[in-house]
Amino acid sequence: MKYITVLVSGSGTNLQRIIDCIENGDIPNAAVNLVVADRECFGLQRAENHGIKNILIKRGKDFSENLGKIIPENTDLIVLAGFLSILNKDFCDNFRGKIINIHPALLPKFGGKGMWGHHVHNAVLASGEKESGATVHFVTSGIDEGEIILQKSFEISETETLESLSEKIHKIEYEIFPEAVNLVLNRV
């Protein structure tokens, strides 16, 4: 059995997708051992709904250190599923190769500090790019810079809006995130 600790800051639909894939066998022999949020959010409720241990650690300068203290011993993989705090270098180095993140664009484009959620989508739309997509990558101390595990793209339509882009990207995320979790769990 492999154990996944999930970090969230928001509504947690990607967390839900991972929980559902574990429950329906698409992510086999795995369990979420803990969900950690850095702020009040619906992700905590989703964990609670499935009887998964969950904890809120207030965001701030000691966040990574506090998180480091409560990551369960048996954790094989740490999954950032819409998580907004930046993990410090010590934390990233300690868990090197064991932390993955999902990003709502085709990295290395549209990544880095401040590039999250609607900021990413607005930047993509303003850029005139022909395509967008989602990326699952390893987390290192360089924001959005770790090795890419999986990426999937689609063509941006002429009538694309912030909402339509966000919806299409979420759909892609629900496909590639469980796939990436399986890939990495088979290596750790």
Ligand code: GRF
């Ligand atoms: C996703 O678009 C993900 O790429 C980004 O944050 C969003 C989280 O959405 N990192 P949700 O909370 O899983 O619905």
